Amino acid sequence: MSWSAKATAHGAKINYETTQAIKIDAAFDNGKPMSNAQVTVYSPQDPSTPWLQGTTDENGSFVFVPERSQPGEWAVQVRQAGHGDLITISMGENQSATENTADSQVMSIQSKSGSFTPAQIVVMAVAVIWGFVGTALYFSQGTKHAK
Numbered sequence: 001m002s003w004s005a006k007a008t009a010h011g012a013k014i015n016y017e018t019t020q021a022i023k024i025d026a027a028f029d030n031g032k033p034m035s036n037a038q039v040t041v042y043s044p045q046d047p048s049t050p051w052l053q054g055t056t057d058e059n060g061s062f063v064f065v066p067e068r069s070q071p072g073e074w075a076v077q078v079r080q081a082g083h084g085d086l087i088t089i090s091m092g093e094n095q096s097a098t099e100n101t102a103d104s105q106v107m108s109i110q111s112k113s114g115s116f117t118p119a120q121i122v123v124m125a126v127a128v129i130w131g132f133v134g135t136a137l138y139f140s141q142g143t144k145h146a147k
Contacts, residue, residue, distance in 0.1 A: 022089060026060040026078040033060030037080035044072025044091075048119035066091055075120050082131040086124055 026034040036055050039062045043051040056062045056078065066074055070091075077086040 021063045021065045022074075022076075024056070024062045024064075024076055024078065026056055026062070026080075026085075028083065033058070034078060034080045034083075035060060037078050037084070040077045040079075041066075042075040042077075042120065042123075043067070043070050044074060045070050047073075047075060048123065077123075077127070079127065079131075082135055084127070086120070088120075 024039065026037055026039075028034060034056055035058045037060065039052075039054050039056060040050045041052040041064055042049070043066070052064055054062060054064075062078070066089075072091065074089045074091055075086060076089060078084050
């Protein structure tokens with residue numbers, strides 16, 4: 001008896017696009033990467049509503065491509081376990097890439113501490129308060145004793 005089987009192959013198609021992106025590298029003060037940290041990006045046109053949300057990779061990196069039609073101050077907040085920071089990135093209409101890496105073209109990032117809009121300050125205050133409330137609730141649970 002003879003068995004024969006017909007083999008079929010599945011093809012794949014991969015497309016790519018060269019973009020000018022912003023790469024964020026987040027780390028704790030001790031240098032340890034902020035792996036899987038929450039990232040929120042706010043556009044200059046609507047700084048009180050998240051434009052993009054995601055998480056950093058295992059190395060604390062996050063890459064996004066801002067809309068060229070929205071020049072101005074982009075705010076990026078990175079948070080993990082009650083720790084984090086917020087930076088602003090100035091983007092002009094004709095901003096060009098200044099450094100090439102294997103993964104993406106990285107634009108120059110300029111952090112401007114203290115130049116936050118009122119909406120950004122409110123968002124940061126709410127995030128800090130939420131962190132305090134969460135921490136207080138965590139510690140108020142105490143240890144449960146098994147019966």
